[in-house]
Amino acid sequence: MKIEANTPDEYLQKIPQERQAPMRALRDTIRKNLPPGFHEEMIYGMIGYVVPHSLYPNGYHVDPKLPLPFINIASQKNFIAFYHMGIYADTELLNWFTTEYPNHMKTKLDMGKSCIRFKKPENLPLELIGELCSKMTPERWIEIYEKSISNR
Numbered sequence: 146m147k148i149e150a151n152t153p154d155e156y157l158q159k160i161p162q163e164r165q166a167p168m169r170a171l172r173d174t175i176r177k178n179l180p181p182g183f184h185e186e187m188i189y190g191m192i193g194y195v196v197p198h199s200l201y202p203n204g205y206h207v208d209p210k211l212p213l214p215f216i217n218i219a220s221q222k223n224f225i226a227f228y229h230m231g232i233y234a235d236t237e238l239l240n241w242f243t244t245e246y247p248n249h250m251k252t253k254l255d256m257g258k259s260c261i262r263f264k265k266p267e268n269l270p271l272e273l274i275g276e277l278c279s280k281m282t283p284e285r286w287i288e289i290y291e292k293s294i295s296n297r
Contacts, residue, residue: 233259
């Protein structure tokens with residue numbers, strides 16, 4: 146589901162009404178828990194949290210004009226998507242998250258490489274997401290990212 150929006154606030158206004166409160170709560174949780182240095186902006190048609198060029202001038206290797214992506218959230222057709230590049234790139238963080246998830250949710254974890262899908266927007270594990278967001282600084286993300294692209 147593509148939402149045309151220039152700002153995160155505009156994005157939230159344009160998604161279906163029943164998704165607005167859960168998406169606002171998710172956004173607030175991320176903003177409250179992310180370590181300093183990440184920047185919120187619209188990227189790839191989603192609300193994104195990136196390492197800005199001021200901290201990482203190289204930008205994203207696929208398109209260096211873009212800042213380094215870290216987290217994205219989106220209201221998709223059948224679910225709310227939470228994309229976290231750190232759990233894709235850091236096995237220890239992924240293991241922590243998958244072990245901790247059942248302590249917060251009764252439903253089975255629905256996850257792709259970096260995408261966690263929440264089919265019931267009213268059941269977002271905000272406490273868990275907040276803790277996940279707090280676990281990686283921009284500096285640590287840059288370190289992991291640079292190591293992963295140098296291995297290619």
